Amino acid sequence: MERELEGRVAVVTGAGSVGEGVGNGKAAAILFARAGAKVLAVDLNLEAARETERLIAGEGGTCAVHQADVSSAAGCQGVAQACLDRFGRIDILHNNVGIELAGGLAETSEAAWDRTMAVNLKSMFLLCKAILPIMEAQGSGVVINVSSINSIRVLPALSVAYAASKAGVNALTRELAIEYAARGIRINAILPGMMNTPFVRAALTQAYGGDIGEMTRFRDARCPTGKQGESWDVGHLAVFLASDRAKYITGAEVVVDGGQTLRM
Numbered sequence: 001m002e003r004e005l006e007g008r009v010a011v012v013t014g015a016g017s018v019g020e021g022v023g024n025g026k027a028a029a030i031l032f033a034r035a036g037a038k039v040l041a042v043d044l045n046l047e048a049a050r051e052t053e054r055l056i057a058g059e060g061g062t063c064a065v066h067q068a069d070v071s072s073a074a075g076c077q078g079v080a081q082a083c084l085d086r087f088g089r090i091d092i093l094h095n096n097v098g099i100e101l102a103g104g105l106a107e108t109s110e111a112a113w114d115r116t117m118a119v120n121l122k123s124m125f126l127l128c129k130a131i132l133p134i135m136e137a138q139g140s141g142v143v144i145n146v147s148s149i150n151s152i153r154v155l156p157a158l159s160v161a162y163a164a165s166k167a168g169v170n171a172l173t174r175e176l177a178i179e180y181a182a183r184g185i186r187i188n189a190i191l192p193g194m195m196n197t198p199f200v201r202a203a204l205t206q207a208y209g210g211d212i213g214e215m216t217r218f219r220d221a222r223c224p225t226g227k228q229g230e231s232w233d234v235g236h237l238a239v240f241l242a243s244d245r246a247k248y249i250t251g252a253e254v255v256v257d258g259g260q261t262l263r264m
């Protein structure tokens, strides 16, 4: 299983991190590369993607970077073309980009709603539109859409736009999984629970009075294991779903939450 993605090419969106440390996209990119895949690290923030490239190159893996805003059709077409230009094929699309503009109905502006839907949901639709025809022509491919347990449960900090966008990600996953099941393409969603990532520290600290320590204690205490998960937990599942070991898994919503949803 060590190099089970040898010869495959993976596009990872949001492959950098919004802050110091390893986020979900960065962890998945590193683990895909460790499994032998060549990785195109896509990010709006080129320097963040370059940091991932450096880490992968430092381990002897293969990674190239590409700057794009995946909420635009042109950006997504550019991702597909860049990957073909650099590596000649696309076997894995890891749709990881997601933002959270937290708040209930009163706090969520129309602009925040629209931006959330464009970045979290439309990006995955557009990237599938750009890349699935390429996978279809190759006769195989795997798509992994990063959703959230917030798509199926209400979390302590309300986030109406985020939750609705992630529920859309699940529905998109199901629809496309059926549409492409007989064409050699598998499409699954990962639903992370509370993970301790740079994304969480950047997006949610405000909701906890600006105190990271307080937020960490609160979130750890909500987890049945007593600890939030790590980005690596999401990344390891992504490698499994991308591999042939998961050849009969499509249209699934796989929860990685240390049992948290069972309590909700």
Ligand SMILES: NC(=O)c1ccc[n+]([C@@H]2O[C@H](COP(=O)([O-])OP(=O)(O)OC[C@H]3O[C@@H](n4cnc5c(N)ncnc54)[C@H](O)[C@@H]3O)[C@@H](O)[C@H]2O)c1
Pocket (backbone or CB within 6 Å): 013, 014, 015, 016, 017, 018, 019, 022, 023, 024, 025, 026, 042, 043, 044, 045, 048, 049, 068, 069, 070, 071, 096, 097, 098, 099, 119, 146, 147, 148, 149, 191, 192, 193, 194, 195, 196, 197, 198, 199, 200, 231
């Ligand atoms: N951390 C958690 O607790 C948790 C829980 C559930 C789901 N998730 C999901 O995990 C994913 C985030 O993972 P992460 O830790 O890699 O996030 P992150 O916030 O660290 O973002 C990764 C990268 O995405 C880039 N990005 C943002 N908008 C972009 C755009 N429009 N186009 C291209 N790149 C863009 C950022 O520049 C950043 O470098 C999201 O989909 C999020 O909803 C996280």
